[in-house]
Amino acid sequence: MKATVSSKDLARLLATAKGLVERKAEQPALRNVLLQAEGTEVRLRATDLETTYIGACAAMVDEAGELCLPAHKLAEAAKALPAENAHLTAEGPDLVIEAAKLRYLLRGLDPVDFPAALEDDTRAVPLEAQALAGALNRVIFAAAKEDTRYNLAGVRLEVREDNADLLLRMVATNGHVLCLCDLDLDPADNAMALLEEFKAGALLPNRAAKAMLGMLPKEGEVTLGLGRDWTTLRVNGDLLRVRNPECDFPDYDKVIPSRPPLQAIVPRQKLVQVAKRVALIEGGRERRLTLKFSEGLLELSAANPDLGEAREHLEIEWPRGEMTLGLNARYLLDVCGALSSEEISLGIKDEHSQVTIAADSEGDSRFLGIIMPMRL
Template sequence: MKISANRDDLLKPLQQIVGVVERRQTLPILANVLMVVKDNRLSLTATDLEVELRTHTLVDCKGESEFTLPARKLMDICKALPDSAGITLEVESDKATLKSGRGRYTLGMLPAQDYPSIEPAKASDTFKLPVGVMKRLIDKTQFAMAQQDVRYYLNGLLLELRPGRVRAVATDGHRLALCDASFDDDSEIDTQVILPRKAVIELGRLLDDSDSEATFEISNSHLRVHLDHSSFTTKLIDGRFPDYERVMPNGQTTIMLSEKDTLKQALTRTAILSNEKYRGIRFRLSKGLLHLQAHNPEQDEAEEEIEVDYDGEEMTIGFNVGYLLDVLGVLDGDEVQMAVIDSNSSSLITQKDSAECRYVVMPMRL
C-alpha cells in the first residue's frame, strides 16, 4: 500500500497523540501508534492502557490497511523534514518505508491486531460543554494535583457536575485549587468523577480556547470526550475525594488587597534566597504594608516591602512561596485578594470581586 500526505498534515496529529505514548512501557506495542487507512482518511490511535487518544487526517491512498509504527520515531522524522514537504509511506508486510525528497527511512512494524483498545461501558451520563470552558477549568486548577501521593485519589482532578454548573477541584493536601463554570445544559446530571493526573495534562494540551462544543460521556469507570477531529478516553480513579468544602477558611477573616504583578515580582525576588528544599517565606502584615522575608542555611537573607490595602491587626504567617507563585500565575485580573485569619490558619486567595476561582494555601512553620 502507498500513502501520500503533506508533512504538516501528518505532523500535527502525531504531536497531539505522542504525549499518551509511554516512554517506558512493558508492552513493546504501546510505543507504537495504530494507523488505519480507509477512504483517503488516516486514523491514528495511541494508548497506555489508562488513556487513549484517537485523531485523524486526510491523505491520498487507494484501498484499506491497518498497521502500527513507532510513534516517537515517526514524529521525529516528520518534525525534521522541511515545512510542507511531501511524504510517501509505502507499507509492506513487516516494515514501512517513508520517502521525502531524496530521504528514505525504513521503520519496523508490529501487527495491528495486537494493538489494545479501551472500550468503556455504556455511558450513564452525557453532557456538552464548550471546549474553552473545560480548558479553563483544567488550566486554573491542575497545578495543585498531587504527584505520586499514597492517597491515590489526590493524584488527579475532581470534576463535579450539577445541572448547569461544573466545578474542578485539585489538592495535594497542602493547597487546594477550585474553579467554577456555568454552562447551558438541560440534563439533570449530578455526579463526581476523578480524572487521573496524566489524563488531565493530556486533555489540557488537546483542548483549545474555542467555543466549539465537546461531548462528554461518563460511564462507571471511564470518561470519553468527543471533539471535532478526535476522541479522548481515560479510566477514572476509583476513590472518594476529600470533603474540600471543609478546607475553605471560615470564621473571622481580614482582607488584604494587592496589585497582582507587584506582589508576584516581590515574591519572585524574595524566593531566590529562600530554603531550596522548603521554599519558606515569612509574610508580615501591618496597616498598609506587607513585609516579605526569606533566608536559607547559607545565611543568605532577602527582604521586600510593598504597599497593600490592609487594615487588620499585625500578623506574621509562613508560606511555601512556590504555592503562592503558582496561584498568582493563573489568577485573572490586576488585583489579588487574600483572606487571612491568623498565623495558624489557611488563607483564601481570589481575584478581586470574583469567587469563580478560589485557592487555599496552608501556612507553614518557619
C-alpha cells in the same frame, strides 16, 4: 496500506499520541500506535489501557490497511519531514515514509497485538474550548505527582448545583495547595442528567489532563463527556477516552471557609514581583516566605543561614493590626499566576489556618486557591 497525508497533520496527531505512550511499557504493543488508512482519512490510535487517543486527518488513500508502529520514533520522523506531504506505504508489518528526497523505514509489529477499542458510557455537554483550557490550566499545577499520592495525581471533575445554576467544577490538590475553578453548564445540554449520574465525580489523571490540554483548540466548541466509568473529550474528529480510576478524593469542602474573617486586598503583579525577589535568597527546597501584615503594609521576608536574608514591603488594604504567617513561595506564585486580575483578596483566619486567594474580576471570579501555612 498506501496513502498520502499532510506532514503537518501527521505530526499533530503524533504529538498528542506520544504523550500517552510509555517508552518502557511492559507490553510491547503499548509502546506503539495503531496507524490506519481507510476511505478518505488516516486514523491513529494510542493507549496506555487507561487513556486512549484516537485522531484522524484527511488523506488520499490508494490502498487501505493498518500498521502497529513505534510511537516516539514515528513522532520524531513526522516532525522532521521536509516536505508538505508524506507518502506512506506498508511493506509487510513495516512502514515506508517518503517526503521529498527523504525515505524512512520503520519496523512495526503485528496490528493484531494492539489493544481493541472500547466503548464509553458518557453523557456529552458542549463547552467553549478556551474556557475549558483556562479552567484546566488554573488548577492542574496543584495536582500531586503520580509517585506520591495516587488519589491526588490529577484533576477532579464534578457536576454541582449552585442555586439555579449547574456547574462543572475542576479541583486539584497535593495536600499543601488546592485550586478549584467552576464552569457554567447549560441545563438543556444533558447537564441535569449528569447531576444525577455524576454525583460521585471522577479524577482525570495528570497524563490525561495534559493530553486534553494539548488537544484543545484556541477557539470553538468542544464536547466533554462524563460517565460512571469514562471521561471523554471530542474535538472535531479526535477523541480522548479516559477510564475513571477507582480512588477516594478527600472531602475538600472542609478546608474551604465560608468567609474568612480577615481580607487583605493586594495588587497581584506587585505581590508576584516582590515574592520572586525575596524568595531568591531562601534557595531551599521549602522556599518558605514570611508574610507580615500591618496597617496598610505587607512585608515579605526570607532567610537562609548560609546565604543571608531579604525583605521587601508593598502597600495593601488590611483591616487590623499585625499578623505574621509563613507560606511556600512556589505555591503563592503558582496561585497568583493562575489569576489575571489587578487585585486579589487574601482571606485569613489566623496565623495557623489556611489562606484563601481569590479575585472578583470577571473570568477569575470562579477560581479559588487555598494554601496551607508553613511553620515559622
